[in-house]
Amino acid sequence: PPFAKPGQTIDVTVSSIGNAKSLRGGSLLMVPLKGADGQTYAIAQGNLVVGGFGAEGSDGSRVTVNVPSVGRVPNGATVERAVLSPFSQGGDLVLNLNSPDFTTAQRLAEKINDVLGDSVALPMDATSIQVRAPGN
Known part of the structure; x- marks a missing residue:
């Protein structure tokens, strides 16, 4: 698993x-x-x-x-051996919306940036929002 x-x-x-x-x-x-x-x-x-x-x-x-x-x-x-996962190695997390919508993607990115700081979240398209993981 x-x-x-x-x-x-x-x-x-x-x-x-x-x-x-x-x-x-x-x-x-x-x-x-x-x-x-x-x-x-x-x-x-x-x-x-x-x-x-x-x-x-x-x-x-x-x-x-x-x-x-x-x-x-x-x-x-x-x-005996773990399977390497890009999830634990990458610095970004991509959130996908259930219903693609540019407005919702933009608003979600803005709310994340309000809480975590500027340029943490970036809407990639109508479905995906890229969130930069914290360094620590």
């Missing part, structure tokens, strides 16, 4: 790849969670919690509720 720091735990969702009918009672063995870049970002393991179930009768009838081949491991992964 965004802004996760090393040492924090996160929930893990597990799905069956093969032809397993249910993951009920299963455990996830220790596995690295890797990003698209091949780097390990978290290590996961633990007991699965499955919300679905299935039952079969001797006559071949079958009932399935929810998805028994998918489970969760609450707090099952420990973050």
Whole structure:
């Protein structure tokens, strides 16, 4: 998840790849969670919690509720490496209006400048207002 720091735990969702009918009672063995870049970002393991179930009768009838081949491991992964975010590295914050309007953008920038000082906020267009982050 965004802004996760090393040492924090996160929930893990597990799905069956093969032809397993249910993951009920299963455990996830220790596995690295890797990003698209091949780097390990978290290590996961633990007991699965499955919300679905299935039952079969001797006559071949079958009932399935929810998805028994998918489970969760609450707090099952420990973050090993943080994902870099431009939010924490940049010096500016951009506010976007729900409804684009030049007048509203200008007024919002003026109010921010009234409170934080001149040239802190600048309307970029009808939707966005750029706000310079404080140095400290």
